[in-house]
Amino acid sequence: MWDVSYRVAKRIVVFVIGVTLLLVGVCLLVLPGPGLLVLFLGLTVLAGEFVWARRWLDQLKHTTRKAGERARGWWWKRKNP
Numbered sequence: 001m002w003d004v005s006y007r008v009a010k011r012i013v014v015f016v017i018g019v020t021l022l023l024v025g026v027c028l029l030v031l032p033g034p035g036l037l038v039l040f041l042g043l044t045v046l047a048g049e050f051v052w053a054r055r056w057l058d059q060l061k062h063t064t065r066k067a068g069e070r071a072r073g074w075w076w077k078r079k080n081p
Helices: 002-030 035-047 051-079
Strands: none
Touching: 002 035, 035 051
16 A cells, blocks of 8 residues: 555656756746756656656657757858868
8 A cells, every 4th residue: 555655656746846847947948047958857857757758858869869960060061161
C-alpha cells in the first residue's frame, strides 16, 4: 500500500516541478533569461516519469541538433566564401 502511494506522490511532485519549470521557461523566452535552458530542464524532469515528455524531449533534441548543424553550415559558408 505504501509503495503505491509513494509512487503516486512522486509522480505528482515531479509533475508540479516539471510544469513549473516549463512555464518559467516559456516566460523567459520573452523576458531576459535562459528560456530554452529552463525548458530543457523542465522536460528533462518530466521525462523521468512520463513517456510523452520523453518524446517531446527527444524531438526537441533532434530539432536543435539540426538547427545547430544548419547554423554551422551557414557560418562556414559565410566565413569561407
